[in-house]
Amino acid sequence: MYRNILMAYDGTGEGTEVIRQGGKLARMCQAEVFLLAVLATDPGNPPDEATREKAARIVREGVAELESMGLASRGGVEIGEPVERIISTARENRHDLIIVGHRRMSRLARWWRGSTGASLVAEAPCSVLVTVGPQSPANPN
Numbered sequence: 001m002y003r004n005i006l007m008a009y010d011g012t013g014e015g016t017e018v019i020r021q022g023g024k025l026a027r028m029c030q031a032e033v034f035l036l037a038v039l040a041t042d043p044g045n046p047p048d049e050a051t052r053e054k055a056a057r058i059v060r061e062g063v064a065e066l067e068s069m070g071l072a073s074r075g076g077v078e079i080g081e082p083v084e085r086i087i088s089t090a091r092e093n094r095h096d097l098i099i100v101g102h103r104r105m106s107r108l109a110r111w112w113r114g115s116t117g118a119s120l121v122a123e124a125p126c127s128v129l130v131t132v133g134p135q136s137p138a139n140p141n
Contacts, residue, residue, distance in 0.1 A: 002029045002127075006095040008086055009035045009075075011058035014101025017131040019062055022099040023069045025129070031097075035062045035075035036089055038082040047079060083119040091125050099129045 007022045009015045019035075026033050037055045039047045047055075059075035066073035078085040090098050098120060120128050 002026070002031045002097040004093065004095050005029075005031045005033050005097045005099060006086065006090050006093070007033055007035050007062075008082070008098065008100040009037055009059065009062050010101075011037075011062070012101070013133060014131070015058075015062070016101075017133040018099050018101045019065055021131045022129070023066055023071060025097075025099075026066075026071050027069060031071075033066050033071050033073045034089070034093060034095065035059055035066065035073060036086065037075070037077045038085045039077065039079045040082055041079055052077065052079075083123065086120060087123055087125065096126050097129060098124055098126060099131060102130050102132045 002025070005022060005026050007018050009018055022033070025031075037059050039051060039055055041047060055077045059077055063073045063075045076089075078089065086098060086100075089095070100120060
């Protein structure tokens with residue numbers, strides 16, 4: 001089914017669900033995984049070296065976790081607008097599935113900041129899976 005999966009990962013609880021659920025799916029499909037962290041920036045304000053190194057460390061730890069699940073994995077860090085960087089990476093590497101975590105926000109915050117998942121679904125060149133963690137009201141266990 002899926003052979004080349006892109007997982008958007010930031011080391012948060014939502015990111016942990018991406019690895020947990022996405023890893024299981026990737027193993028079932030015998031897919032390769034690319035773990036991507038995106039450092040969002042304001043124009044003219046690039047992330048400092050410490051922030052870049054922290055993101056690289058988080059990706060290395062995530063790749064190691066996926067490899068411990070028996071998955072062929074690699075990772076990278078991109079800088080820019082998250083939806084644009086995820087879509088660009090998916091196109092460039094011909095990913096057939098993008099997996100992102102759902103981050104709960106208030107309605108006002110979602111209106112103000114927008115929804116990465118909704119934007120990805122509208123613009124992605126492939127299928128998108130949005131993971132929801134066990135603390136979600138839709139999944140009480």
